[in-house]
Structure formats: structure tokens, C-alpha cells
Amino acid sequence: MTPVELKDKIYWVGAVDYDVRDFHGYVTPRGTSYNAYLIRDEKTALVDTVKKEFLGDLLARVRGVIDPAGLDYLVVNHVEMDHSGAVPDILEAAPRAVIVCTQKGREGLEKHYGIKDRAFRIVKTGDTLALGRRTLQFITAPMIHWPDSMFTYVVEDKVLLPNDGFGQHLASPKRFADEVGEDLCMEEAAKYYANILMPLGSVIAKKLEEIARLELDFDIIAPSHGAIWRRNTGRILRAYQDWTAFKAGPKVTIVFDTMWHSTEKMAHFLAEHLARRKIEVKVYKVRASDGSQIVRDILDSRVLLVGSPTLNADMFWTVGGFLTYLRGLKPKGKKVGIFGSYGWSEAASKMIRRDIEAMGLEILEPAFEVQYVPGEDEMKKLEAYADRVAAAVGQ
Numbered sequence: 001m002t003p004v005e006l007k008d009k010i011y012w013v014g015a016v017d018y019d020v021r022d023f024h025g026y027v028t029p030r031g032t033s034y035n036a037y038l039i040r041d042e043k044t045a046l047v048d049t050v051k052k053e054f055l056g057d058l059l060a061r062v063r064g065v066i067d068p069a070g071l072d073y074l075v076v077n078h079v080e081m082d083h084s085g086a087v088p089d090i091l092e093a094a095p096r097a098v099i100v101c102t103q104k105g106r107e108g109l110e111k112h113y114g115i116k117d118r119a120f121r122i123v124k125t126g127d128t129l130a131l132g133r134r135t136l137q138f139i140t141a142p143m144i145h146w147p148d149s150m151f152t153y154v155v156e157d158k159v160l161l162p163n164d165g166f167g168q169h170l171a172s173p174k175r176f177a178d179e180v181g182e183d184l185c186m187e188e189a190a191k192y193y194a195n196i197l198m199p200l201g202s203v204i205a206k207k208l209e210e211i212a213r214l215e216l217d218f219d220i221i222a223p224s225h226g227a228i229w230r231r232n233t234g235r236i237l238r239a240y241q242d243w244t245a246f247k248a249g250p251k252v253t254i255v256f257d258t259m260w261h262s263t264e265k266m267a268h269f270l271a272e273h274l275a276r277r278k279i280e281v282k283v284y285k286v287r288a289s290d291g292s293q294i295v296r297d298i299l300d301s302r303v304l305l306v307g308s309p310t311l312n313a314d315m316f317w318t319v320g321g322f323l324t325y326l327r328g329l330k331p332k333g334k335k336v337g338i339f340g341s342y343g344w345s346e347a348a349s350k351m352i353r354r355d356i357e358a359m360g361l362e363i364l365e366p367a368f369e370v371q372y373v374p375g376e377d378e379m380k381k382l383e384a385y386a387d388r389v390a391a392a393v394g395q
């Protein structure tokens, strides 16, 4: 349990959660980490804490640098419990520490932990805190990820601590993206953005513009989850610009479920036909898939195809459940094709259409529907439908 120095006297003192596989519904096959940072100067500041059950790891790493009783400031960038769970214990261990947070952060700490009889320093964008040789600059970041959120910037060292921003759910004994593998980190960052931050894309785009106006340089971007970006920080910044703009490539994500394999047969046929047109295709049977990964692939797909048989005068319930999740994530700019099979009423396509319209996405009309089992003639028509999908992709 040793601290890791990012720059002179700036340390990672967080915890790695190798075992978590479900992060409030987000499937995390690679685990995650809760990153906290310690800045030692004439005054010493701890930026964020960890999930409560990892308090021991945090304290052990802090003790590797200083006695926690000597902490002067506890900066709370975000009140969600994966970062603030250890706050009450840290405050007990650090009786002199002043809490630095936004006004909403203060309200959140009181609501979560009853913290009120404590010294607070409430900050907003532009406020600074001198630690000695170093200065902390604060940038409020409401809704990235909660109303209380803010970023902390270590001015002299050009280190950005953006909490949930630019993070990944990824556990590793290595701390830096260049050590873990940048491509893997980018992939997990995309999944994280799609599942946590996508509904807040317009807010994040404005924040990126604001940061650009502040003309801050970043030697290191150290988020609160996953690997730390210390090389090529422009890559993750550019990716966020693309994701917030819903920039998509020649890619189709096919999401379906099936009862007696008719919808499945169509899904697989569409996938093969589109792949022959040099389109990247991802195929997911909802019941057999990680919904968080499906959303990650929708993020940069130009077209989404949703397939379902009719069951009980509705779409298949797994498809309905997935669309409910997707609706909350507010995807934009996608074209959506609908396909499936039915026995005696074409209910599934109507229900899917209702949900897609509620998301404000463009529907490729008409839907492609087959009674019972697709025959030879229908598979030929499906080929023509695939050509229309390819045209919608631009291939």
C-alpha cells in the first residue's frame, strides 16, 4: 500500500477495486479504482477519498507520505459515495483539515454524512488556494457528474484532477495509461463516457470550451477512476470532443432478442451483409450481452438496428429494458432501423418505434417485419433492406 508520485510531492493515494463487476448497474469486467491524490507543500491537501470499504488502503498510502493528522485541506471534488465514502473517517483522522468544495458539495456532505460542524471553504470557478509553492485552482463542473462536482487544477505542475471526467472503470497495479496500454484505456474511457456521462454531453462540451478559454496546459490528467493520462493528454481531450459531438463512423450496432431464431437469423444476415460493405458491425443479443458494452458501441455508430419478435402484444421484454436504459442516456444523431418477426400482430415494431421517437432519433422507414419465419423471398427483401441501411451509413 504505497503512494505513487505523479510529480514532485503530488501522490496517488487511492485504492484499486479488482473485484467489482457491477457498478450501480454498469458492468465492470475489468474492475475499477478510486483515485485520491495528496499534494504535499507548506500546507498539505488531500483531493478526494475512496469508497468506504477501501478506507484502510487510503490511510495506509497517505501514511506513506504524512501523518493524516497533519492534513490541512480535504478537497471534495464530488460527493458521490465512491469518492466521499471515506470522508467522515478522514475528517476524524485529520481534525484540522478544512473541507474545500462547492456549495452543492457542502449540502451533499451534510445530506450524506451529517457533516456541518466543520470548517468549510466554499469555492467556485476561478477561486484559488495557495499551498505554498503550489496553487490549487478550482473549476466548478456541475453535472460532471453531479451538481456538486468540480475539477481541481494544480497550477504550477499543470496537473488536472477532474474527478469523474476522463475516467475509466479499469483496475490495474499500474497507474498510468502509457503503462496499462493507451488503446485499452481509451476503449474503457469510451465505455465510461457512454454509460456515465453521455446524457451530459452538451454540458461537457461547454466545459471543454470553457477550459480552452482558460488556456490551461495539462501535463497530467488524473481522473478519479482508472489510469492516469501523463503522455499524449490531447488524445483523451480530443476523444471527449468527438464523443460530446456524437461523432460517428461507418459503424452499425445491431441489438436484438429472439424467441424461435427468426429475429436472430435476420440480425446475423444483416451483420454479414453490412460487414461485406466494409462497415464495422457489432452484434448483440440483449439477453446474452453486457448492456454497458452495447451502449459503448452505440456511442460511435452511425446506425443502430433494433430487432425484436412480438411477445404478448409488445416487444421482447429484454429489448424494452435495454431501450429504457438507452433512453436515459440520451443518445443523439443516430439513425435507427427496426426489424423483427411476429405471429399474428406486428406489435413489437410499434413499441420500438414509440421508444425511439421518445429519444428523438431518426427512424429508417419502413420497419422490416416478417411473419413467423423469414422465407427465401423475405431474405431477398432483407438484402435490399441491408442496402438501405448501408446507404444510411454512407457506404
Ligand code: FEO
Pocket (backbone or CB within 6 Å): 078, 080, 081, 082, 083, 145, 146, 164, 224, 225
Ligand atoms: Fe465516480 Fe460520480 O462518481
